[in-house]
Amino acid sequence: xxxxxxxxxxxxxxxxxxxxxxxxxxxxxxxxxxxxxxxxxxxxxxxxxxxxxxxxxxxxxxxxxxxxxxxxxxxxxxxxxxxxxxxxxxxxx
Amino acid sequence: xxxxxxxxxxxxxxxxxxxxxxxxxxxxxxxxxxxxxxxxxxxxxxxxxxxxxxxxxxxxxxxxxxxxxxxxxxxxxxxxxxxxxxxxxxxxxxxxxxxxxxxxxxxxxxxxxxxxxxxxxxxxxxxxxxxxxxxxxxxxxxxxxxxxxxxxxxxxxxxxxxxxxxxxxxxxxxxxxxxxxxxxxxxxxxxxxxxxxxxxxxxxxxxxxxxxxxxxxxxxxxxxxxxxxxxxxxxxxxxxxxxxxxxxxxxxxxxxxxxxxxxxxxxxxxxxxxxxxxxxx
Numbered sequence: 467x468x469x470x471x472x473x474x475x476x477x478x479x480x481x482x483x484x485x486x487x488x489x490x491x492x493x494x495x496x497x498x499x500x501x502x503x504x505x506x507x508x509x510x511x512x513x514x515x516x517x518x519x520x521x522x523x524x525x526x527x528x529x530x531x532x533x534x535x536x537x538x539x540x541x542x543x544x545x546x547x548x549x550x551x552x553x554x555x556x557x558x559x
Numbered sequence: 560x561x562x563x564x565x566x567x568x569x570x571x572x573x574x575x576x577x578x579x580x581x582x583x584x585x586x587x588x589x590x591x592x593x594x595x596x597x598x599x600x601x602x603x604x605x606x607x608x609x610x611x612x613x614x615x616x617x618x619x620x621x622x623x624x625x626x627x628x629x630x631x632x633x634x635x636x637x638x639x640x641x642x643x644x645x646x647x648x649x650x651x652x653x654x655x656x657x658x659x660x661x662x663x664x665x666x667x668x669x670x671x672x673x674x675x676x677x678x679x680x681x682x683x684x685x686x687x688x689x690x691x692x693x694x695x696x697x698x699x700x701x702x703x704x705x706x707x708x709x710x711x712x713x714x715x716x717x718x719x720x721x722x723x724x725x726x727x728x729x730x731x732x733x734x735x736x737x738x739x740x741x742x743x744x745x746x747x748x749x750x751x752x753x754x755x756x757x758x759x760x761x762x763x764x765x766x767x768x769x770x771x772x773x774x775x776x777x778x779x780x781x782x783x784x785x786x787x788x789x790x791x792x793x794x795x796x797x798x799x800x801x802x803x804x805x806x807x808x809x810x811x812x813x814x815x816x817x818x819x820x821x822x823x824x825x826x827x828x829x830x831x832x833x834x835x836x837x838x839x840x
Contacts, residue, residue, distance in 0.1 A: 476800070484809065498585075505585060507658055509662050509790070509799060516668050524671065525671065530630075531661075532668070533627035535661040538631040546642075547588075
């Protein structure tokens with residue numbers, strides 16, 4: 467990926483992130499924090515790729531940790547967010 | 560096109576769809592009416608991206624990958640299901656720390672590979688690998704301290720004279736060691752870099768009181784997002800770049816909004832020790 471293309475992607479993604487949550491009500495601050503915490507669990511995908519490429523035992527050990535932590539981020543983040551947002555079921559829907 | 564190229568294409572297309580689902584999901588989670596749909600949508604994106612990744616990884620270390628996913632998913636899923644609803648903020652901190660740790664570990668592996676090869680592919684890749692690893696490490700240990708404090712496992716706020724100066728020194732040492740990888744890729748220096756970065760995460764979080772923790776967790780959440788985005792560049796993986804940067808930017812804004820809702824500028828939260836009960840705005 468060309469350096470400037472990456473820079474444009476970084477910039478556009480940053481504006482997107484800023485824009486899509488700019489009108490969040492206070493009551494949703496914590497659930498939204500939890501939800502975005504789940505989304506960066508995508509690091510799991512990167513960890514899987516590097517573990518697949520690992521060819522020494524040291525790299526395999528670190529890669530195993532990376533995948534396990536990333537998977538924990540995604541799985542735990544989802545359950546916790548889902549449970550928090552269940553509280554909005556009866557009141558608003 | 561051979562099979563390998565088709566699988567690559569399937570993975571790239573899935574990452575694109577996942578990125579769209581993540582952005583829509585976060586947008587929906589910012590409104591009470593659609594919030595529940597938002598997390599389900601983002602969840603689909605995650606499952607899609609994860610499954611698609613198996614198309615790229617093939618059967619290299621496949622059992623190891625599957626075992627690591629099981630080790631990560633099963634206990635944390637069950638734990639997240641059963642904790643009391645009032646304990647949610649510290650669980651967010653814990654899972655966020657894991658994400659930061661994962662990004663830091665990816666950075667460590669890339670740096671070790673560069674070291675083994677004798678050089679990095681280019682300066683930008685090396686710089687982002689180092690910065691991502693630094694931020695990810697800080698987020699890892701900082702989030703774990705935040706979790707321990709909110710979970711009542713560490714009641715005392717830990718302070719001493721000149722603490723800010725010590726923290727600054729440790730931070731500068733870590734940045735310096737990280738910058739030194741541009742001069743020489745030495746394994747001991749890389750280890751020292753990670754040790755100082757991890758230590759800084761602990762040191763910066765120790766003096767912050769429990770009442771301020773949600774803002775700090777939100778900051779670490781944004782930092783993990785940035786770390787994931789930077790390591791995504793190193794791996795040339797668009798899904799990580801987009802999701803990481805969106806979360807990084809959204810998280811930074813959310814941190815400011817949360818601090819504002821408490822009527823305190825973010826610098827006070829980080830440096831004035833208000834939440835522990837002394838001093839303040």
